[in-house]
Amino acid sequence: MTTFVDRVELHVAAGNGGHGCASVHREKFKPLGGPDGGNGGRGGDVILVVDQSVTTLLDYHHSPHRKATNGKPGEGGNRSGKDGTDLVLPVPDGTVVLDKGGNILADLVGEGTTYVAAQGGRGGLGNAALASARRKAPGFALLGEPGRAGDVVLELKTVADVALVGYPSAGKSSLISVLSAAKPKIADYPFTTLVPNLGVVTAGSTVYTIADVPGLIPGASQGKGLGLEFLRHVERCSVLVHVLDTAALESERDPLTDLDVIEAELREYGGLDNRPRLVALNKVDVPDGQDLADIIRPDLEARGYQVFEVSAVSRHGLKELSFALAKIVGDARAAKPKEEATRIVIRPKAVDDAGFTVVAEDGFYRVLGEKPERWVRQTDFNNDEAVGYLADRLARLGVEEELVKAGARTGDEVVIGAMDDAVVFDWEPTITAGAEMLGRRGEDHRFEAPRPAAQRRRERDAERDEADHEYDAFKPF
Template structure:
């Protein structure tokens, strides 16, 4: 059964933002009191956080799909939707986050270090937030943005000061068991160690960690044996200790040959050439072990190695080896600052950055940019007023003018967004300039059909007054004509 996992592929999905609400305030004697639609809540994000108590990625090996909660939609009465909850995933110290192409996204070292693996979607604005002096009663709201979806790879690189490397059954597990309180599995057959073992060693005033890396064999850097799976655990170590078997019975093997083979694999893996090396000639307590150590010691020292003759069984030479490792670890720590200040990376926008790009592809014009693509995702295309609002935003950004400059004509195909989620339409310049075809955008048409009762009573009273005035004028005119006729009769 799998108990240690140091590499997993994780599928993370952030929560979607809640939709904004298009609502009109209503109460007695004020049935249309203005827009009061609330904003939608932001979706939850997926956050990776280092926890010192977590030592393996086993949990994510069994359940690789993780999703944060969605934000709630807004409601009338200026009520904002609830925020989605962030999903916090705890990972071991030393976890490296990569995308599927192998690009490093984050290197998580240190308890509490966090990285947002998937950003939650923004909540849409309600019509109350969209109202202005020109747009007093918007009849639409913005949609919430979908949350980010990512496929990421997490690799665990043990944060140890010293790495023990060597052939299988060279005695690495035995050494770590007597140098520290670690209790790794020890047996007399190759590849006994299937996972890296960590131990804490105290040498004088220096306390450091030591890692027992599973045995390396020729071709390990290309995937042979177990070496490739665990060579990444050597990358963070300050010191490499070659554990050479002085009692091997395999033909064609001796301490010098083993050293050359392991160094060739480390060089092939890359990135480890600057690490200090120590050599531990192990198993000098067995027959002929001391003789082989004496024969090879001079050759190793000529190559510039510090050599220690040790025995895990009799514990001979272990004190000198542990203090030598502590010395190099102390020097490595002194070379680094005790506390690294937080680095803020500033990436200012270029002076000539328009916020979007337009490229011609097979007779069509594709628009890419953070703002136009986000605006498209927020638009409800079933609402004419919302479409007109989008057209005005795009025109203010300068997209209409840029389309003219790149040679676009009315009726040409325009694409906004990437291939997988693009919006395609035929370009109509008049719509971008003002969308006159959509009518009086910025006004709620319900204002025309559902006017307040007071206004309706006033109009009825005006009608009655006009009718009465007309009647009185008619009566006056009739009376004048009658008097004129009677006067004429008298004169005659």
């Protein structure tokens, strides 16, 4: 059974925003009290947060689909819908968030660090919020915006100061067990360690973490053994320790060859050339091990390595090794730039940023931009008044003017949004006037002073004829 998982693909979906409500206040002796439809609630976000008590991504391996709750729709009486509940997903310290293409979206290091993996949709405005002096009684409300959904990849890179690397059964787990309070599984066969082990070491006033990387063998950087899965766990370390087995029973192996093989795999993996290296000659408590250590030590020192002879059984040389590691870790921490306090960065938009673009494509014109695409998603196309309101908004934004500049003509096909959820129109240049005249949108004649019946009939017939002429071309397919 899988007990440690350090890479998962997570399918996240934020909550949808609640729809706004179109309602008119009614009570005894006051049947037309004005619009009182409430706004829809915001959809819940999907948020990743670093939790030190979490050490693996196992939960998301078994349950990769996660969804936040939707916002509630608005109601009459100016009652807004309840916001959806955010879905908070705890992840281990050192989790990297990537998209499907391998691009890094966030690097989550430090307790409480958060990242919004999927943002909830906005709630739609009710007709009370849409009312204005010109639009006294809107007969429509805005729809809630769908929440974002997609796939992200979570990769765990252990946050450790020291990484122990070496062949299987070189004694890495044994060293961790005596240097710290960690209790990894220890046995005399290769690949005993199937997951990275992490321990905390105290040397004088310095406290640091130490981890081992299991399963490094020739070809590990290409996926042989377990090395490819766990080499990422050494990327954050400050120092590498080569653990060499001086009591290896295999006649075809020797410590210097083991060192060359591991270094070749680290170079192939990349990104670790600037890490300082130490060499720990392990198992010197064995007579043959001490003899071999005496033979190869001059060669290692000639290569520039700082060499320590250690034994996890007799505890020989462990104090010297732990204090040497503490010094390197302390120097690395001192060399790091101090983290600055959180700053709010204000990036004003350019004065000539229209907020959208019009692109001429093969046989049609596409309108792209956050505002027009969001407005389309929030429009109820079964309501002519809502369609007219969308037309007014697009005209005020300048979409119609840009379409003219791009060469659009009456009857040309205009697409707003991406291909998946795009809305297609046959463009009519006089759409602004038509939107204004659609039944004098938002105005209820019952709120106005009485007029002669003949005048009202003439105005109604004129408005109906104009609306039929102007809006037939604007209805979406």
